[in-house]
Amino acid sequence: MTVTRRHTDVETAVLAAARAAKEAQPALARLHRSQKDALLLAMADALVERSTEIVEANAHDLAAADASGMEAGLRDRLALSEERVAAIAQQLRDAAALPDPVGEVVRGGLLDNGLELRQVRVPMGVIGMVYEARPNVTVDAAGLSLKAGSAVVLRGGSAALHSNTALIAVLRSVLAAQGLPEDLVIGIDEHGRDGVDVLMRARGLVDLLIPRGGAGLIRRVVENSLVPVIETGTGNTHVFVDASADLEQAAAIVHNAKTQRVGVCNSLETLLVHADVAERALPAIAAGLVEAGVRIHADEQAGEILAAAGVASEPATEEDWDTEYLALEIAVRVVEDLDAALEHIRAWSTGHTESILTADLRSQQRFLTEVDSAVVMANASTRFSDGGEFGFGAEIGISTQKLHARGPMGLTEITATKWIVVGQGHVRP
Amino acid sequence: MTVTRRHTDVETAVLAAARAAKEAQPALARLHRSQKDALLLAMADALVERSTEIVEANAHDLAAADASGMEAGLRDRLALSEERVAAIAQQLRDAAALPDPVGEVVRGGLLDNGLELRQVRVPMGVIGMVYEARPNVTVDAAGLSLKAGSAVVLRGGSAALHSNTALIAVLRSVLAAQGLPEDLVIGIDEHGRDGVDVLMRARGLVDLLIPRGGAGLIRRVVENSLVPVIETGTGNTHVFVDASADLEQAAAIVHNAKTQRVGVCNSLETLLVHADVAERALPAIAAGLVEAGVRIHADEQAGEILAAAGVASEPATEEDWDTEYLALEIAVRVVEDLDAALEHIRAWSTGHTESILTADLRSQQRFLTEVDSAVVMANASTRFSDGGEFGFGAEIGISTQKLHARGPMGLTEITATKWIVVGQGHVRP
Numbered sequence: 001m002t003v004t005r006r007h008t009d010v011e012t013a014v015l016a017a018a019r020a021a022k023e024a025q026p027a028l029a030r031l032h033r034s035q036k037d038a039l040l041l042a043m044a045d046a047l048v049e050r051s052t053e054i055v056e057a058n059a060h061d062l063a064a065a066d067a068s069g070m071e072a073g074l075r076d077r078l079a080l081s082e083e084r085v086a087a088i089a090q091q092l093r094d095a096a097a098l099p100d101p102v103g104e105v106v107r108g109g110l111l112d113n114g115l116e117l118r119q120v121r122v123p124m125g126v127i128g129m130v131y132e133a134r135p136n137v138t139v140d141a142a143g144l145s146l147k148a149g150s151a152v153v154l155r156g157g158s159a160a161l162h163s164n165t166a167l168i169a170v171l172r173s174v175l176a177a178q179g180l181p182e183d184l185v186i187g188i189d190e191h192g193r194d195g196v197d198v199l200m201r202a203r204g205l206v207d208l209l210i211p212r213g214g215a216g217l218i219r220r221v222v223e224n225s226l227v228p229v230i231e232t233g234t235g236n237t238h239v240f241v242d243a244s245a246d247l248e249q250a251a252a253i254v255h256n257a258k259t260q261r262v263g264v265c266n267s268l269e270t271l272l273v274h275a276d277v278a279e280r281a282l283p284a285i286a287a288g289l290v291e292a293g294v295r296i297h298a299d300e301q302a303g304e305i306l307a308a309a310g311v312a313s314e315p316a317t318e319e320d321w322d323t324e325y326l327a328l329e330i331a332v333r334v335v336e337d338l339d340a341a342l343e344h345i346r347a348w349s350t351g352h353t354e355s356i357l358t359a360d361l362r363s364q365q366r367f368l369t370e371v372d373s374a375v376v377m378a379n380a381s382t383r384f385s386d387g388g389e390f391g392f393g394a395e396i397g398i399s400t401q402k403l404h405a406r407g408p409m410g411l412t413e414i415t416a417t418k419w420i421v422v423g424q425g426h427v428r429p
Numbered sequence: 430m431t432v433t434r435r436h437t438d439v440e441t442a443v444l445a446a447a448r449a450a451k452e453a454q455p456a457l458a459r460l461h462r463s464q465k466d467a468l469l470l471a472m473a474d475a476l477v478e479r480s481t482e483i484v485e486a487n488a489h490d491l492a493a494a495d496a497s498g499m500e501a502g503l504r505d506r507l508a509l510s511e512e513r514v515a516a517i518a519q520q521l522r523d524a525a526a527l528p529d530p531v532g533e534v535v536r537g538g539l540l541d542n543g544l545e546l547r548q549v550r551v552p553m554g555v556i557g558m559v560y561e562a563r564p565n566v567t568v569d570a571a572g573l574s575l576k577a578g579s580a581v582v583l584r585g586g587s588a589a590l591h592s593n594t595a596l597i598a599v600l601r602s603v604l605a606a607q608g609l610p611e612d613l614v615i616g617i618d619e620h621g622r623d624g625v626d627v628l629m630r631a632r633g634l635v636d637l638l639i640p641r642g643g644a645g646l647i648r649r650v651v652e653n654s655l656v657p658v659i660e661t662g663t664g665n666t667h668v669f670v671d672a673s674a675d676l677e678q679a680a681a682i683v684h685n686a687k688t689q690r691v692g693v694c695n696s697l698e699t700l701l702v703h704a705d706v707a708e709r710a711l712p713a714i715a716a717g718l719v720e721a722g723v724r725i726h727a728d729e730q731a732g733e734i735l736a737a738a739g740v741a742s743e744p745a746t747e748e749d750w751d752t753e754y755l756a757l758e759i760a761v762r763v764v765e766d767l768d769a770a771l772e773h774i775r776a777w778s779t780g781h782t783e784s785i786l787t788a789d790l791r792s793q794q795r796f797l798t799e800v801d802s803a804v805v806m807a808n809a810s811t812r813f814s815d816g817g818e819f820g821f822g823a824e825i826g827i828s829t830q831k832l833h834a835r836g837p838m839g840l841t842e843i844t845a846t847k848w849i850v851v852g853q854g855h856v857r858p
Binding site for chain 2: 026111112115117119122124125203207208222223226228230246249252253255256257260355364368370372373374375376377378379380381383384385389390391401402403404406407408416417418419420421422423424425426427428
């Protein structure tokens, strides 16, 4: 790689930001829960008080988005109003209401020799967040990181530069007003994608990097990061309708999983139906989906059943099995039995969330045990695969990796632990 | 990188090994604890029965080590005797006696909407271990991986090639005898360092890579691995003798931490002594160390105190603060106070283990809270920073990273979790 002048400047600036965050973090680590909560509540108040200036900054981003013809869904996620700023502030209040994970004794006891041993939760240190042009994530990530005792380096999408700058300025002013280092929250949006490259290599300064976004961003971070990463992956999720499923329930769950919210990682992408009930189950399920405007990509057998029932579908290809549509589209396949369903899932799942709909205890047991995904379900919509639904109060993302955190991540998942050993002059025999 | 013929062969062979391990693993995952324990006990018996052939194989490695002038500490870690093989077999029996981490419910309960939610421990899948020429690690790693439900791909140091090959052959013969796939335990020593390069990139086949060894090996793995890594770091450990320390206890603990076993990561490397007690503490501590043959690298103040007491020392440089001797050498520094000790540790520690010797509650509290290491101790020898001592039964390594596992790693640390959600037709409102 040619080191250009510009790249060198970015490297210097981003490493300085990460170092500043690292040096600021001990001041946060010394705070007790009540002080951290007071900080978050003050930040919420400040966001509401200064919402006019935040919305004005957002208007600059929106104008640029309109000029570049940004897609409607993305524009909606970028847009702020006074109401949305109030909702963002509420996320901080929600975070304040959550228990503090720091200090929790995970395990502990007295060893045979009288040594006192305990494993306790401690702050991670410095967390790097790389995400898309969603200003609410800026505040949410900052609030959760601070509550968990960590400083945070934020890199949102360039399209949200003005909004993020305004939001971060408010958060930093509250830190300063409370006598805390402003650098507990640092944005590096101004340094663009080069800044992410530097952040990924800031080993020793950044303790954890969490990429949230498209598959390309996540792959780039996973393949290039020297900093430990939690992969928040794509959700090519599956529902398997077993032969014994309650078919009315199945139609309702599939409808909910596909259409209750489109464009999120826990929405349904591929429906697998046991051959024994395909003729009875598919027409009703498909009718509901079509009514909601869902395009159906069906394998040959499913396509024939649907055609006989007067429901239109397109032929599914391997690409459909591999696609996270994030849209009103679904892939449908008829499988011979549970084993065939498990095989399809093993071949195509991204390991996010899969659900079996069944009344058979042995099928349920095998599915829950043998499917190697972050979240496995029985008789429930995949849309429940969510930190909020799990009762975490907040969600940093959904991890599809096995290391450290798997599935929805709340405050606990962004802490580390350490071991404390207290003796009375103990030496090892 | 030029792809040579040889490299291609290595790549094919190592990827085939990883794939074989991945395909073998479900057979292990289906076993209950009693079956896994029987396997480990049979392996222990087989090792003892065949210890003569193992020691013979080891003799080849030792002869080569002697010819190449291997350093004494390393040679000690390489050497096997019938007694040491028996001790290695005992570690398998200890592992068999441990609770099975798989299936443990970590968290769980009923959500407000009646959904049943639980987080359970599941096998990691395939674990890759890259380590030094320590044959006992081969058996330890295999035994713990199997108990935790994972297949294991082993790459020990080339200097232990004959020993490892003999040990792995015994383990595989027991797998075959019990009707299990031999490929649950695979060695790739024959492919040398190129094999490690391939293993690091086997994303999707290997779920976790654990490097144990010198700083160079660990850096190479951390910087190049696409597979998630747990860094088992070097142990530049510190003991701080506070002003209030019981000096007799201090001398005993320092002696134990430095000399009870040399060449292991939890042995002491740098001694920090509070200036207020340096003149009283250092002569007695140093006398014991010198008697044990320890070379002392002292800062100016410590050197003067030692000289006045008739104890020889060499001047310490920054390199000494940065060195993990793994030998009968120690760095000694007199520090003004607790803050200076904390500052030295912050600057030079590898985050492995540090211990304060003190009678002052506030000093202990600050040290345990502010030192950001995997294991922090008070009034105990750093040699207790060990999975066996912690009651884990055996130890895979000591993690110095914050993600997933930190400190000594036992069975729990090499499992993953998944979330199980059971509903009765639940859809998200």
